[in-house]
Amino acid sequence: MGGMGLLGAERDGVVSVAGVEVTREELAGRARAVAGRIGGARAVAVNATASVDTVAAVLGGLVAGVPVVPVPPDSGPAERGHILADSGAELLVGAPSDGEVFGLPTVPSTGSGSGAFPEPSEDATGLILYTSGTTGAPKGVMVSRAAIAADLDALAEAWAWTPDDLLVHGLPLFHVHGLVLGVLGALRVGSGLVHTGRPTPEAYAKAGGSLYFGVPTVWSRVVESGAAEALRGARLLVSGSAGLPAPVFDALAARSGHRAVERYGMTETLITVSARHDGERRPGQVGLPLRGVETRLVGEHGEDVPHDGATPGELLVRTPTVFQGYLNRPDATAESLADGWFRTGDIAAIGPDGWHRIVGRASTDLIKSGGYRIGAGEIEAALLAHPAVREAAVIGTPHPDLGEQVTAFVIADGIAETDLIDFVARDLSAHKRPRTVHFVDSLPRNALGKVQKKLLTP
Structure with missing residues (x-):
């Protein structure tokens, strides 16, 4: 017709x-x-x-x-x-x-x-x-x-x-x-x-x-x-x-x-x-x-x-x-x-x-740390490979020496911060490891399930 x-x-x-x-x-x-x-x-x-x-x-x-x-x-x-x-x-x-x-x-x-x-x-x-x-x-x-x-x-x-x-x-x-x-x-x-x-x-x-x-x-x-x-x-x-x-x-x-x-x-x-x-x-x-x-x-x-x-x-x-x-x-x-x-x-x-x-x-997932360009997605994938981690989001946060540091927010059970940092460092370059891991109950998401990283605060 x-x-x-x-x-x-x-x-x-x-x-x-x-x-x-x-x-x-x-x-x-x-x-x-x-x-x-x-x-x-x-x-x-x-x-x-x-x-x-x-x-x-x-x-x-x-x-x-x-x-x-x-x-x-x-x-x-x-x-x-x-x-x-x-x-x-x-x-x-x-x-x-x-x-x-x-x-x-x-x-x-x-x-x-x-x-x-x-x-x-x-x-x-x-x-x-x-x-x-x-x-x-x-x-x-x-x-x-x-x-x-x-x-x-x-x-x-x-x-x-x-x-x-x-x-x-x-x-x-x-x-x-x-x-x-x-x-x-x-x-x-x-x-x-x-x-x-x-x-x-x-x-x-x-x-x-x-x-x-x-x-x-x-x-x-x-x-x-x-x-x-x-x-x-x-x-x-x-x-x-x-x-x-x-x-x-x-x-x-x-x-x-x-x-x-x-x-x-x-x-x-x-x-x-x-x-x-x-x-x-x-x-x-x-x-x-x-x-x-x-x-x-x-x-x-x-x-x-x-x-x-x-x-x-x-x-x-x-x-x-x-x-x-x-x-x-x-x-x-x-x-x-x-x-x-x-x-x-x-x-x-x-x-x-x-x-x-x-x-x-580019606005939230490209982290410039110590002269390196680091993609947040790669670190999130490494974190999710750990059996204790259910969800993960990574952002760059201000650091006085590095410019930005890798900061992770995770939903996980029975795992310590240092263990997760070491786990990532075993699979990725040392400069890509999270310097801080925050354990949270949930991650802010929109209607399609995308994490709203601008709402993440340390």
Whole structure:
């Protein structure tokens, strides 16, 4: 049908979100109804709950060629107000009661429409996704329809994702992982989709999928609960949004029979690097560039960093999936894009064979200590290799002689600080060992399970 080119042909197959099941024909009808109500709007907001309503609202925007702004349902008044004002959203698609909270005229995502809609331009903005705002107010990332289509097609190739698959996940529908990959991906490929509402081990175990998406916290809980055994009949388990600790990778492989596929991406670039369905899966590494993606590493002064698997550098990517820019922020866009290369702000090492290992964020995970450049991720992996350690986060903290020292925060049982420091020093260079270890009850995490290191204080 016209306007649905981004999503591929309509096919039979289950679409179930939080226990509510609809046919693709019903979903397409709801999308047409939404499109007929919002045509001509500058942008529309969606209260992005885990629901069929959210899926229908997003599809309606794509059919109408109106940018969709998914808003986290747990966002507070200040964050929500910023997103709505910055995006210029003129309507809210969803339940009438939501309009009272959002302060926007509301149009429903129910009903059924008919007729064809003209196909929007490939260059049209499909989604405006807001970053987490760890370094200030969230920025609106404008993602084109062409970028979405290119990324989903490249992932379908890398993962051998076909209409015969049944995708299962329970990830939030206001991020790339849950919404773009986890909903639009299934619809474009034509596979079945079961969104479990919440990513509980029990829901994953009984879904009977062939393809599963999760973040490290989800896979850790799947392992700990014993649910991993129920996933032996799956074809592929995919992990992303943060590095999968090697102990979880190994335990998941032992109990489910699957070595997880890890992948890497950002809101601004979508997914750019991944292990393949028919290739190796290496713990702590995210694989090779997807089709059409180029990568390089640069040092502090823009010099190229060798691909020797050990030397860290900032990862730059050039890809057809790169964003159109930050909404209303030409300065920030110019800072992040140069000659088509996007500065990810992530520190990585690339091996001679092209395999990528993400060390961490330049702002929080590159520690400059005594003249050495140290990646926090490498030390976290070493700590997690100790059987007493359940979670670990490493940051640099001020030191009068070294500039910065390696400081670790761990959740562990029955282990002393000196024993952990010595354990790391046995596997890594002496200058990489933590100088201080803080034992904590929990680590601050966001909705996708990423540790919020700026909230860690000694």
